[in-house]
Amino acid sequence: MSFKYLFSPIKLGPVEIKNRIVMxxxxxxxxxxxxxxxxxxxxxxxxxxxKGGCGLIIAGVCVIHHSCASFGxxxxxxxxxxxxxxxxxADAVHxxxxxxxxxxxxxxxxxxxxxKLKPLxxxxxIPSFSTRERPKVLSEEEIQELIDGFxxxxxxxxxxxxxxxxxxxxxxxxxxxxxxxxxxxxTDKWGEQMAFSTAVLERVRSEVDxxxxxxxxxxxxDDLHPGGMDNEKMQEVAKxxxxxxxxxxxxxSAGSQFGHYTLVIGPCYVPLGMFVPFHGLIRGAVExxxxxxxxxxxxxxxxxxxxxxxxxxxxxxxxxxxxxPELANKAQAGKLEDIRHCIxxxxxxxxxxxxxxxxxxxxxxxxxREGSSELKPADKKKKVVVVGGGPAGLxxxxxxxxxxxxxxxxxxxxxxxxxxxxxxxxPERDEFSEIVRWRKFQLDKLGAKILLGKNADAPxxxxxxxxxxxxxxxxxxxxxxxxxxxxxxxxxxVEALWDTDSLGNHVVIVDYIFKQQGxxxxxxxxxxxxxxxxxxxxxxxxxxxxxxxxPIMLMRCFTKGVNFILNNNIKEFSDGKVTYFNHFDKREGExxxxxxxxxxxxxxxxxxxxxxxxxxxxxxxxxGDAASPRDLLQAVREGFDVxxxx
Numbered sequence: 001m002s003f004k005y006l007f008s009p010i011k012l013g014p015v016e017i018k019n020r021i022v023m024x025x026x027x028x029x030x031x032x033x034x035x036x037x038x039x040x041x042x043x044x045x046x047x048x049x050x051k052g053g054c055g056l057i058i059a060g061v062c063v064i065h066h067s068c069a070s071f072g073x074x075x076x077x078x079x080x081x082x083x084x085x086x087x088x089x090a091d092a093v094h095x096x097x098x099x100x101x102x103x104x105x106x107x108x109x110x111x112x113x114x115x116k117l118k119p120l121x122x123x124x125x126i127p128s129f130s131t132r133e134r135p136k137v138l139s140e141e142e143i144q145e146l147i148d149g150f151x152x153x154x155x156x157x158x159x160x161x162x163x164x165x166x167x168x169x170x171x172x173x174x175x176x177x178x179x180x181x182x183x184x185x186x187t188d189k190w191g192e193q194m195a196f197s198t199a200v201l202e203r204v205r206s207e208v209d210x211x212x213x214x215x216x217x218x219x220x221x222d223d224l225h226p227g228g229m230d231n232e233k234m235q236e237v238a239k240x241x242x243x244x245x246x247x248x249x250x251x252x253s254a255g256s257q258f259g260h261y262t263l264v265i266g267p268c269y270v271p272l273g274m275f276v277p278f279h280g281l282i283r284g285a286v287e288x289x290x291x292x293x294x295x296x297x298x299x300x301x302x303x304x305x306x307x308x309x310x311x312x313x314x315x316x317x318x319x320x321x322x323x324x325p326e327l328a329n330k331a332q333a334g335k336l337e338d339i340r341h342c343i344x345x346x347x348x349x350x351x352x353x354x355x356x357x358x359x360x361x362x363x364x365x366x367x368x369r370e371g372s373s374e375l376k377p378a379d380k381k382k383k384v385v386v387v388g389g390g391p392a393g394l395x396x397x398x399x400x401x402x403x404x405x406x407x408x409x410x411x412x413x414x415x416x417x418x419x420x421x422x423x424x425x426x427p428e429r430d431e432f433s434e435i436v437r438w439r440k441f442q443l444d445k446l447g448a449k450i451l452l453g454k455n456a457d458a459p460x461x462x463x464x465x466x467x468x469x470x471x472x473x474x475x476x477x478x479x480x481x482x483x484x485x486x487x488x489x490x491x492x493x494v495e496a497l498w499d500t501d502s503l504g505n506h507v508v509i510v511d512y513i514f515k516q517q518g519x520x521x522x523x524x525x526x527x528x529x530x531x532x533x534x535x536x537x538x539x540x541x542x543x544x545x546x547x548x549x550x551p552i553m554l555m556r557c558f559t560k561g562v563n564f565i566l567n568n569n570i571k572e573f574s575d576g577k578v579t580y581f582n583h584f585d586k587r588e589g590e591x592x593x594x595x596x597x598x599x600x601x602x603x604x605x606x607x608x609x610x611x612x613x614x615x616x617x618x619x620x621x622x623x624g625d626a627a628s629p630r631d632l633l634q635a636v637r638e639g640f641d642v643x644x645x646x
Contacts, residue, residue, distance in 0.1 A: 005307035006300060007332050010314065012290055013214040013248030015163050017055045018097050020307060020314045021328045022292055023321050024218075024251065025060035025103035025166065026265075026349075029358030030368065032085065033062050035077050039085050043092050044371035049321050050098035053328030056314070057093060058166050058251075059086075060103035064149035068106045069115035079156035086160025094161075101164035101214065102157040104150050104204075108174030108183070109135035110257065122177050123184040123196070129172055129225075129257035143190060146174070151203035154215075158207060164214030164248070165204055169197065171264070172256040176220065179237055180229050180256070194240050205246050216249035217241060221278035223256035224263070231278050235285035242289045251292040251316065252279040261350060262551040264295050265319075268344040268431045269552050272296045273306065280311035292316055298323075298342045300331035322349060323363040325370075340364065340438045343431040347633040351546025362633045363435070365395070365640035375644065378403045382467035382619075384646055385410065387456050387609060390418020392624025392635040393472030394439040399643025400470075401446040408449045408464055410456035416440055418474055419625075419632075425497040426524045435632070458612040468619035468646045471610040472639065475603035475625035482510075485574035489596045493517050496598045500528060504595020508578045510570045511536040511600040514544040515631075518600040519553045526560035533563045533591050535570050535580050565589070573597050603629040619646065 007019045023046075030045065031037030046057055063076050077085070086102065093100045109122040110130055120128055120135035121142070127134050138146070154165050169175035177183025178196035189195055197217070204215055219238065223229040229237070241247045254275045255264050263270055275295045283291040293312030297303055298320040306312055321327050324340040331339065340363050348360040348367065358368055366373040382405050386397040389411030401407040415421060417436040424433045443450060454460070461469060477492040484490055496503060507530050511518030519542040522532050534541060541564050542553055557564075571579045571588065578591040603625065610622040621642050624635035 001301060001304075001334065001336065003300065003304050003331065006304045006315070010290060012164065012216065014210070014212055015099055015214040015248075017099055017314070019053070019055035019328065019332075021054050021303070022056045022251075022314050022316045023049050023054050023058065024294060024316045024318045025058040025168075026318055027061050027353045027359075028368070029353060029356070032089075033060070033076055033082065035075050035081065039088065040371060041368060043089050045368065046089065046100075047092040048325040048370045050093040050096040052321065052325035053096075053332060054098055054321060055328070056099050056101065058101045058103050059089065060105065062102055062104055062153055064104050064106055064153050065146055067111075067116075067118055067121055069111050069118075079152040082153070083156040083159040086156060086162055090161035099163040101166050102153070102160075102162050103166040103168055103218065104153050105168035106146060106149070106174040108177045109133070110172040122174070123186050123190060126182060126185065129259065143196065147199050147203050150200045151207045154204040155207040158209055158213065162213070164216070165208060166251060167197070167200060167204065167215070167217045169217045170220040170253045170255070171260070172223075172258070175200065175217070176223070176229075176256060180223065180225075182225055182228050182256070193237075197241070198244060201244060201246050214248040216247055216251060218251040218253060219282075220254050220256060221252045221275060221282045222254050224254060224260050225256045228256060231281055235282060238282050238286050238289070242286045247289060249290045249292065250282065250286070251294065252282055252312070253294050254278065258547075259551055262548045265346070265350040265548055266296065266344065266552065267346045267549050269428050269556070270296055270344070272298070273302060276306055276311050280309075283310070283312060290314060294318075296344065298344070300327065300336065300339070319344070319349060322359070322361050322367055325364075337441055341431070341434045343434050345432065345632065346546050346548050347631055350548050354547035360633070360637070362636055363438075365637045373644070375399060375402050378405055378646070381405055382646060383408070383465065384468045384470065385461055385464050385466040386470045386472060387461065388418065388472030388474055388624070388626065389413070389416040389450070389452075390472060390474050390624060390635070391420060391435050391632055392626075392639040393418070393470065394436065394443070395636045395639025396470045396472060396621075396623060396643045397448055398439050398442050398446070399640055400646050401443060401448045403643070405646060407443070407446075408451065408466075409443070410451050410454045410461070412453070412455040414453045416450070416452070422494050422497050426520055429520065435636070456609075458609065458616065461613065462616060466617055469613055469617045469621070470642055470646075471607070471613070471620070471622040471626050472624045473606045473609055473626045475629040476606050477599070478601055478604050480599055481601070482570045483572040483574070484597075490573065491596055491598045493521060493598065493600055496521060497524070500525065500530075502596070503530065503598070506531045506593050506595045507533075507598060508570075508573075508591055508594050508596075509534045509598045509600060511541070513600050513602060514538050514542060516542070516545065516549070518542065519545065519557060521598065521600070522562045523553060523556045523560065526557070526562055533565060533578075535565045535568050535578070537567060537569050537583055539566055541566070570597070605629065621646075
């Protein structure tokens with residue numbers, strides 16, 4: 001494909017960007033901006049994306065004042081202490097022709113007072129969306145201190161050799177609060193909508209090198225808050241920012257509170273490019289300010305179309321470049337099939353951030369380990385047999401083959417994928433098939449031998465005379481733990497998704513895992529017209545889902561009429577009747593007219609082959625569900641690590 005727009009340069013004020021691909025600021029948990037924590041991990045992480053061809057990287061989270069807590073309790077480095085670190089980062093990125101900006105942020109009342117045991121702050125005493133706490137109202141002196149904070153860190157960006165500064169005015173944070181009636185109802189001069197952001201902008205401009213550095217804002221093209229700053233109102237804000245003559249770009253996102261991360265850094269249930277039309281309206285409202293489009297843009301072809309259609313001037317592809325640091329280079333070289341796409345599973349990135357953990361990636365197990373996880377050629381080439389073509393086995397086979405080993409992969413089914421083939425039965429989760437597609441493509445290129453429909457036993461494996469065997473044979477369902485009369489009417493998740501007709505019209509789901517499996521099945525079955533009750537012993541459906549998944553899945557299920565029976569366990573299923581009991585007070589209830597029950601229960605290891613090979617091969621490994629049934633993220637990670645170890 002020819003990319004007319006995506007790989008053309010563009011100027012943001014005095015700064016020329018070599019292409020239109022942006023990696024936006026995002027919390028990593030690597031601690032670069034906090035005192036007492038190492039710097040190398042973050043530098044290596046962004047360096048890999050610069051080497052991969054990204055045009056512009058926006059670094060952060062750089063909080064501008066000690067009153068702000070950002071997903072952690074560490075004290076921020078002072079501007080003077082940060083500048084030398086920024087210089088190292090800028091030098092690492094610049095060697096590949098990539099430009100780097102520093103995002104400056106204060107969360108205001110969307111911070112967390114418990115992290116630093118300090119009150120939230122904002123312009124008016126209007127409760128936080130996230131915590132419902134009322135913030136301390138900023139005094140004149142405190143507002144000036146915050147403005148000085150923005151200026152101080154802008155100076156650090158200049159001293160650190162950065163190419164620009166981005167002021168965070170989205171996601172409900174302090175600058176956005178100053179623009180909005182849900183954040184700013186003051187009657188003094190700071191109650192004027194643009195007063196605070198203009199003062200910050202002027203102070204930042206006074207600290208940067210305006211002949212060499214770009215300054216812009218991240219904004220929401222719609223704050224998604226009823227009665228708040230909708231797209232039409234944000235068009236007016238964009239016009240006012242442009243009218244200052246001091247804004248070189250507007251990076252468009254959406255939302256005004258943490259809950260909106262379910263959309264702006266959302267799972268696969270969020271449509272690709274969901275907010276692009278909103279960003280296009282912002283672009284139409286300004287005269288010449290370049291506009292960035294963001295949210296669920298993970299494919300260069302999609303990105304090119306956004307630019308071609310005039311919705312934006314640059315595209316933010318952050319998760320896409322977490323999954324594949326070489327995305328830009330591969331696209332420019334026409335190697336589109338080689339791109340390892342983000343699958344929007346959110347297991348390794350944003351969901352870990354909200355647990356105050358450092359990020360990784362289901363698709364890319366090297367994230368956060370860029371400086372130490374390079375795939376080097378094996379010192380001794382070995383014959384490696386991998387048993388099982390699910391995510392763990394595929395990744396182990398790929399990494400081993402890439403390091404030069406001779407790889408033979410056995411898969412008992414006629415199709416690679418393992419549990420991925422069940423997951424993608426839900427149409428909204430079809431992106432998970434990318435786990436298989438990309439690895440199969442790499443294995444074919446590397447000359448690995450793939451044997452489908454081969455249920456390999458110990459003799460068949462030993463006949464290959466392997467130096468190493470990786471057992472990735474997955475897991476299998478367990479038997480029901482409750483009384484029942486007709487076993488044929490009790491299904492597991494795999495059976496339910498592969499044969500929905502056999503379930504009948506009224507289905508009871510018994511969820512003992514509390515993650516994606518139960519709630520996504522409930523959503524899917526109601527979507528195809530079935531009546532669904534879900535019995536679960538926990539207090540909230542999908543309680544172990546990630547932060548960005550819970551809101552959207554609950555919205556979908558409640559809208560479709562899923563009946564949740566919480567704090568209960570199933571006791572018996574007989575003659576179309578499910579009997580359940582509350583595990584606190586033991587009271588019983590009944591559901592009549594039930595056609596089938598679907599058990600969502602932790603599988604058990606399918607590890608007999610491992611024990612049968614124990615002591616019979618030189619190197620023997622078991623990974624993924626064959627070791628311990630867990631999430632996709634962990635399966636791929638183990639495959640990667642074993643492939644490196646062999």
